[in-house]
Amino acid sequence: MTMGPRASSAMGTVRCIRMGVRSPPSHHRRPFTSTPPSARNHKPPPPSNPQPDDDPFxxxxxxxxxxxxxxxxxxxxxxxxxxGRLNPSAIEALKVKFRGKGGKEAKEELVRLGDIAQVLPRGGRGLVVQVLDPDHLKPTMQALLGASLNLTPAPLPGQPTHLYLPIPAPxxxxxxxxxxxxxxxxxxxxxxxxxxxxxxxxxxxxxxxxxxxxxxxxxxxxxxxxxxxxxxxxxxxxxxxxxxxxxxxxxxxx
Structure with missing residues (x-):
């Protein structure tokens, strides 16, 4: 995660506080053991779920x-x-309904618009929907018109698979x-x-x-x-x- 100036300031505050606190003294003594050195040097495998440091300071x-x-x-x-709901990611989330290959006997498919087209910003208040497959152009336009978002998609001149969406002022x-x-x-x-x-x-x-x-x-x-x-x-x-x-x-x- 990239930290900004305020984040760096907060982290600096944490480090300064941590350095000014003395940790509690340890009163543990090493107990006598008859375990052979070879066994003492053998470290057990780390736990599968290691616990984070729980230092309250x-x-x-x-x-x-x-x-x-x-x-x-x-x-x-x-x-x-x-x-809000009129940004590119929201347009990509719309569902497009079309028939697969096979004519009228093919089953209808429901896919995300973002899976069959690219949505790019254009100008201050517009989007361009670039349909990847010309066969998906009509279903994509129908999905945009039926989205209840007051959108009016129109093909760009010379680019029939590109739909321009002027976004109305909120x-x-x-x-x-x-x-x-x-x-x-x-x-x-x-x-x-x-x-x-x-x-x-x-x-x-x-x-x-x-x-x-x-x-x-x-x-x-x-x-x-x-x-x-x-x-x-x-x-x-x-x-x-x-x-x-x-x-x-x-x-x-x-």
Whole structure:
């Protein structure tokens, strides 16, 4: 995953916090054993399902989860800002019905438009559907006309297998609907961020008041990591709010 400036800042925060915390001292002694050296040197095979590092002082998993939530949010918002259901991927998802080879006796087939054609953006408010097989041109046009998307496909001059789709300007109702979807996508991201914070907070609280209390963990260290946790969470939540606000403004005023 490619991290942006804010992601790098969050990762830097995690590293600084981690370096400032002293790990609990180990009180284990190596027990006496009569096992031969050859047996002691033999390492068992690694488990088939290795468990992740469960160090409560390590904030990297928290930061990684937040950055993953932000990456998904950016992807969802880009789709909504591009026109929601009228973007190329939505057109490719339409179903096209046609008969296979064999004439009237052949069975009807239902396939994705994206499997028999390419959908490419053209200009600011248009798409071009390039049908790969001329026999699929008529069924593809019928699928576009019957999609209830107010589309008017027309062959391009000199390119009979290319259909041009002028995308109508979104109505006020469509803009409001897209803005609501933007808000919902932001709520999903914020829930992911809050959930990641809750996991870390529970582990840190367990070091102070839970079963791990008194096992060489300093309260000051726990508080220091808690402050770092809140900083990482607030940076992620703030970025999510900015992304949502920018997308809503672009949709409603664009």
């Amino acid at each position: 390590d904030l990297f998993p928290l930061s990684y989860t937040i950055q993953s939530a932000l990456a998904k949010l950016k992807s969802d918002l880009a789709t909504l800002r591009a026109g 109505t006020r109702e469509l803009r409001l609907e897209s803005a609501q979807r933007v808000q919902k996508a932001g709520e999903v991201a914020q829930n992911s961020i809050r959930g990641a914070r809750a996991v870390v907070h529970k582990k840190l609280r367990g070091l102070v008041v839970g079963k791990e209390k008194g096992k060489g963990v300093r309260v000051d260290d726990v508080r220091r990591v808690e402050k770092g946790m809140e900083k990482v969470v607030e940076e992620g939540a703030g970025e999510a709010r900015r992304l949502v606000e920018g997308a809503r403004k672009a949709i409603l005023e664009g």
